[in-house]
Amino acid sequence: MSEQKFLEGKVALITGAGSDGFGRRMAKAFASKGSDLVLNDINEEGLKESKKIIQQQYNVKIKTIKADISDSGQVKNMAKEVFDTFDNIFLLINNAGIDGGLYSSLKAKEKVYDSVMGVNLKGAWNVTKSFFRNMKRQRQFKPVRGKIINIASCAGTQNGLNPLIGIYSASKAGLIAFTKLWALELGSSDITVNAISPGVFLTPIYNNDPKLIRQFLDSRNVKLPIDKIGDPDWVADIALFLASPQANYITGQNIILDGGMTISINKF
Numbered sequence: 001m002s003e004q005k006f007l008e009g010k011v012a013l014i015t016g017a018g019s020d021g022f023g024r025r026m027a028k029a030f031a032s033k034g035s036d037l038v039l040n041d042i043n044e045e046g047l048k049e050s051k052k053i054i055q056q057q058y059n060v061k062i063k064t065i066k067a068d069i070s071d072s073g074q075v076k077n078m079a080k081e082v083f084d085t086f087d088n089i090f091l092l093i094n095n096a097g098i099d100g101g102l103y104s105s106l107k108a109k110e111k112v113y114d115s116v117m118g119v120n121l122k123g124a125w126n127v128t129k130s131f132f133r134n135m136k137r138q139r140q141f142k143p144v145r146g147k148i149i150n151i152a153s154c155a156g157t158q159n160g161l162n163p164l165i166g167i168y169s170a171s172k173a174g175l176i177a178f179t180k181l182w183a184l185e186l187g188s189s190d191i192t193v194n195a196i197s198p199g200v201f202l203t204p205i206y207n208n209d210p211k212l213i214r215q216f217l218d219s220r221n222v223k224l225p226i227d228k229i230g231d232p233d234w235v236a237d238i239a240l241f242l243a244s245p246q247a248n249y250i251t252g253q254n255i256i257l258d259g260g261m262t263i264s265i266n267k268f
């Protein structure tokens with residue numbers, strides 16, 4: 001196997017891969033290194049589009065699975081479907097997420113709490129619970145049997161906690177905590193677990209609208225030290241690094257990718 005195609009023979013499962021956000025970009029990046037793909041989303045049309053775009057460029061196997069990750073039954077069915085086709089999940093990317101709109105944590109409605117926590121936190125837990133046992137058995141991939149990457153957010157970090165999206169913030173803080181817990185629980189099985197916490201990136205979650213992002217930053221009085229809105233490919237680059245053999249000794253970490261946003265926030 002050439003260093004160029006270090007993911008050949010391996011499969012990446014990515015949740016929330018049906019939009020042109022981080023999910024599709026990470027899928028493309030992994031395919032460029034030879035990875036086969038399982039793409040999950042609730043958006044079936046988006047999944048078809050992701051598959052079509054990636055297959056035009058890369059000769060890898062791609063399975064799409066429509067499933068709501070907040071529903072443990074649907075996630076268990078997804079796991080069965082995956083292993084009907086593939087014999088491993090080397091990369092498990094918990095990427096699907098929703099913001100639930102702008103509400104402070106104490107003013108949010110119960111429905112918002114349940115849906116945001118349900119996708120962002122319980123969803124990642126459901127998916128990880130359904131796959132970690134299989135990952136543990138993947139001795140063929142020595143020295144690391146599998147890698148889990150959680151897409152958290154600056155909003156889940158101490159400097160970035162965001163009262164405007166309080167429930168989202170709490171869900172991402174929870175996901176960062178799970179990252180460390182799972183790294184502790186799975187380290188002895190040679191599985192690494194890390195998080196990436198993006199700042200502000202131009203994706204469908206912001207309606208691909210830079211003005212909306214600028215308004216959001218202004219409302220929090222934030223000036224980015226690197227004054228650029230993020231490109232989702234930069235998140236894919238970090239995910240690819242974490243997936244690479246060079247990152248085999250990194251676990252339990254939360255990589256903040258925010259142009260310095262969290263070091264510049266000092267007013268709440």
Ligand SMILES: NC(=O)c1ccc[n+]([C@@H]2O[C@H](COP(=O)([O-])OP(=O)(O)OC[C@H]3O[C@@H](n4cnc5c(N)ncnc54)[C@H](O)[C@@H]3O)[C@@H](O)[C@H]2O)c1
Pocket residue numbers: 015016017018019020021022023040041042043046067068069070095096097098099119123151152153154197198199200201202203204205206
């Ligand atoms: N864009 C940013 O600036 C930013 C910053 C920090 C963190 N994030 C996080 O990055 C991740 C990806 O977001 P994005 O910016 O690419 O936005 P996005 O809206 O394009 O992607 C999210 C995807 O998740 C899917 N999804 C939603 N609920 C689902 C469910 N129940 N089951 C399965 N799939 C579901 C959506 O259909 C969508 O395709 C999210 O977790 C988000 O919170 C984004």
